[in-house]
Amino acid sequence: MKQPYIIANWKMQLSLNESLSLFGEIDEVLPEKNKANVVICPSYTALAKINEINTRKKIKLGAQNVFWEEIGAYTGEISTKMLEEVDCKYVIIGHSDRRKYFKEDDDVVHHKLKTVLDSSLVPIVCVGEDFQQRQEGKKDYTIISQVTKAFSGIDFKGNEKVIIAYEPVWVIGSGQAINAEDAEYMHEIIKQTIIDLFGVGIFEKIFKIIYGGSINAKIVKTFLVQPNIDGVLVGGASLNADKFLEIIKEANDIY
Numbered sequence: 436m437k438q439p440y441i442i443a444n445w446k447m448q449l450s451l452n453e454s455l456s457l458f459g460e461i462d463e464v465l466p467e468k469n470k471a472n473v474v475i476c477p478s479y480t481a482l483a484k485i486n487e488i489n490t491r492k493k494i495k496l497g498a499q500n501v502f503w504e505e506i507g508a509y510t511g512e513i514s515t516k517m518l519e520e521v522d523c524k525y526v527i528i529g530h531s532d533r534r535k536y537f538k539e540d541d542d543v544v545h546h547k548l549k550t551v552l553d554s555s556l557v558p559i560v561c562v563g564e565d566f567q568q569r570q571e572g573k574k575d576y577t578i579i580s581q582v583t584k585a586f587s588g589i590d591f592k593g594n595e596k597v598i599i600a601y602e603p604v605w606v607i608g609s610g611q612a613i614n615a616e617d618a619e620y621m622h623e624i625i626k627q628t629i630i631d632l633f634g635v636g637i638f639e640k641i642f643k644i645i646y647g648g649s650i651n652a653k654i655v656k657t658f659l660v661q662p663n664i665d666g667v668l669v670g671g672a673s674l675n676a677d678k679f680l681e682i683i684k685e686a687n688d689i690y
């Protein structure tokens with residue numbers, strides 16, 4: 436049975452008080468028998484405070500970014516250890532917002548990934564083609580290249596966990612997802628790229644592939660029933676408790 440990941444990325448959208456009350460609203464209603472793995476990635480300030488009220492631990496916490504060095508004079512950065520201290524379990528790496536506004540490239544993603552794999556955190560590595568790359572017929576090439584550059588040279592022991600989030604960049608925040616079959620095709624490309632790099636055994640033990648880009652409760656099932664879609668990364672719809680809970684309910688209803 437699939438235990439799909441439903442991961443919320445709150446970006447820089449909420450104040451501390453808004454974050455705490457949204458978390459409370461979601462946590463309160465989340466069923467005890469919840470099959471989905473629910474992860475919320477708030478801002479850093481909210482992360483520490485939410486950890487204090489997250490007594491049920493039904494929701495796991497994630498960060499939206501991390502630095503590749505473990506300690507030192509890196510003004511403005513945050514380390515894996517600092518995230519671990521607030522019981523953070525997941526961290527997003529290489530989100531398209533980071534690639535676009537902070538010029539993070541595949542090399543940066545690779546460095547961060549290596550550091551995260553040396554910690555207890557599970558990396559959520561974002562990849563995705565932009566509209567032009569898709570229009571020019573380069574979507575497969577772009578994804579293979581991003582995945583290969585991020586993962587090449589990583590030495591997996593077999594006990595790690597990695598989530599890859601496929602997020603076609605132009606549909607993020609647009610209200611219009613790609614169709615689920617299209618996403619499934621791209622997930623197969625990602626799966627094959629990882630198998631080519633590390634073999635099928637490592638893929639099956641370590642990797643999950645989730646989809647992100649304008650997911651809502653109406654369409655989430657069409658994605659989660661695809662054989663190679665292990666969950667969803669949700670931006671806009673995770674900022675409203677009812678909408679996010681509805682997505683979780685839809686996911687629970689499938690299995």
Ligand code: PEP
Nearest residue numbers: 607608647648649670671
């Ligand atoms: C995202 O930013 O990762 C995302 C999936 O956003 P949205 O759901 O709003 O498209």
